[in-house]
Amino acid sequence: MPFKITYEIDSDPSDLLIDAIRTEQTVEFPLRLTPQWIQEKVVGQVLRIEEMGDRRKSVTIGYDDRLVGNEFPQFLNLLWGNISLFPKVLITKINLPQSFLESLNGPRFGVAGLRSGLGIENRPFLMTALKPMGLSTKELATMAKTLVQGGIDIIKDDHNLANQPWALWRERVEVLSTAIAEANHEFGRHAIYAPSLNRPTEELFESARFAKEHGAGGLLVLPGICGLDTMRAIADDDSISLPIVSHPALLGSFVMNPTHGLRHHLLFATLVRLAGADFTIFPNHGGRFSFSKKECAEIVDQCFSSMSTISSISPTLAGGMTLERVPEIIKEFGRDITLLIGGALHDGDLLTNTDKLVERVRFASTN
């Protein structure tokens, strides 16, 4: 079975763009100079063309699975390499060959693994971020203990926390891991700490192992910066073996243009899932970002959809969530989601707000 990729492009009777796409993504060579067998076996083959109205058409092209050779970086290149430089090309659908899916491990934990690992049944996961940047490691540790006491499951670094002087990376990982372990013991909780792995390439894998050795229970990975294949390699590394939280930094560029790039769910569900994320953070509709209700629903659907042996993952709704919206969000997206609530917990007393969040989630999950 080939890779089947569906593109939405401007209607044009000449279909020149269709030939441009199927050659650009394969031989990158004038068709008329290309040997016949290569034109037939290596160049993409048009499987279907459909007028959509509104001057756009939908085109599905099939690519022999040997073009990718079961390597994830080359899959990304086949998907969106040079045609990222073509105007008004939008990828709307991807069908993957079974052989490719079987070559990938996908998420190490997935929803089921997270549930058993964190001991959480029947309710959404609760995540928050340590912030604002500028607080000392000690201040962040105090904040983390309160969040554990209140009942948050996953306490991650804000994605802007890197190696700033106010809370240097190594010190922060050591102190926060210890603080959260102590608070777990004191309050009978099982919260995990997920430090940000936005580290220089030379230190990235070593930093992941450092975090694990010092007691971190997850990792925040920024695939828009380190690359999706690096996230996959972190997930695949048996010496790391921690749940991965995928963060959308920089990824907006691939989805923010309605006629160019990838549909939201292909990036924030399909690709990050193939690349080993257990949680995929994205901005929920109605917050401070611009994803629509439909785009969010499609992401959630694709996090849970059947995909060979690749586990389902937890869509992690973020971006200005408030406590008031908790029941509505759970009703809309179900109990396998993660609620990432940051700033709203700090408006007033942190412990009181966290208690309130936990109570609301419990109530909404049992009613």
Added chain:
Amino acid sequence: MPFKITYEIDSDPSDLLIDAIRTEQTVEFPLRLTPQWIQEKVVGQVLRIEEMGDRRKSVTIGYDDRLVGNEFPQFLNLLWGNISLFPKVLITKINLPQSFLESLNGPRFGVAGLRSGLGIENRPFLMTALKPMGLSTKELATMAKTLVQGGIDIIKDDHNLANQPWALWRERVEVLSTAIAEANHEFGRHAIYAPSLNRPTEELFESARFAKEHGAGGLLVLPGICGLDTMRAIADDDSISLPIVSHPALLGSFVMNPTHGLRHHLLFATLVRLAGADFTIFPNHGGRFSFSKKECAEIVDQCFSSMSTISSISPTLAGGMTLERVPEIIKEFGRDITLLIGGALHDGDLLTNTDKLVERVRFASTN
């Protein structure tokens, strides 16, 4: 001196978006809940606002250099992390602190290093790609020898060549390196071979060393897939120490929307230069892609602009170049560019066309 980033955004008397940008990229926390000193020292500070007409305004925000801590991944995050998810935000200018520039090595060779390494004075560099995919390693080797004979300086893998069965990566690197060395000896040339480093993360650095050991003279790197910081780390690695050719695959997403993303020159010149590329491939105007004459001219300018101790790099014009355009391109952009001509060399006899290209470049460079 702070990082100064200039954004073009929609005009709005409330200036809410300006506050959203300067907090989103730093504390990601409600301003009114942020301690006063953090509001003043950590949150971005508005330095300048200018109405541009056309309902757009230009806003410059300064960020304390401690926010980056001289780490390249966090610089990318400060530049474009979460605001990649904001609609209609375009980055038009970047001013970098001297301390940050001094923390980076930039390109290991740069134009001057490439000239002395390749023994080329006073004319553009000539690059081509081995293609189409589907040819065997042996066929590619025969092609490479002809290209050496004709006088091409840099023979790179087509960026779509990964580890496909027709020319597996390791075999290809060994055979092509040897073939090009033999042809150099036979024809008295100094061509280099630059295999594609679009490898799985686990094998990337080892593959670069394998290529070097087997005689490759450069590396084709796809920072849109492996990440800009990975390219930087490859350039910084003394055990690799090869010229780096940066390829634009996937990078179109950051520049193809005129009101969202980065201006072309910031990505294809400033960022890839900071990240260690010696050559930066981009599609020239008038070819099969859509960059304008002005966008190309700005990229070329910024490849050569003064930037602390960071060397200037060779803008590598590609994307459907023809032999006929050689004199015009050299006149337009000067002699420190690289001409990347692929398919056009194969329309007719490869050696004859290559000879013609070399002759034209020599003529245009001395007149």
